[in-house]
Amino acid sequence: MTFLKTILIVLLVYFGLKFLIRLATPYLMRYISNKAGQQFEQFFGNNPNMNSQREKEGSITIDKNPSQNSQSSKKVGEYVEYEEVE
Template sequence: MQTASVPGFVRTILIIVGVYYAFKILARILMPILLRKMVQKAEQNFKQHTNYQNQADNHSTTQNSSSTFEKPKAKKQVGEYIDYEEVD
């Protein structure tokens, strides 16, 4: 049975700590760039969506402009209203 050596354990701990700090440094450098790209992409999608929606609205208003604006039909009343009294 082999036993773990102290220098090997210390080396492993140093590698883990080094990778952790390297990740932290890279994240600080790269995160603002990635976030900026994500915001630009979301803005672009939003603009495309609003342009498409505006085009659809313009198309529907040109079709509706020729027809008269009608009031919505009243809902059909089903049954009759019965008022109950309490009896002592």
């Protein structure tokens, strides 16, 4: 009798949790998607390229001048010429 009682309790808990999870899943998914949207908006919200005030088409702005130290002073090595051997 105790064995049957234990089996019945396990089945009731299983089906009860299954039912509660089906009820809670839409709310949980909505909460997760709202949190992900907030984090996405926070991450990309400060993007300077997405201004609400768009500039006129054709206008030019320079944010940073390129550095002038692009030439390398290192000696790479000497050129070696190879010949084909038949």
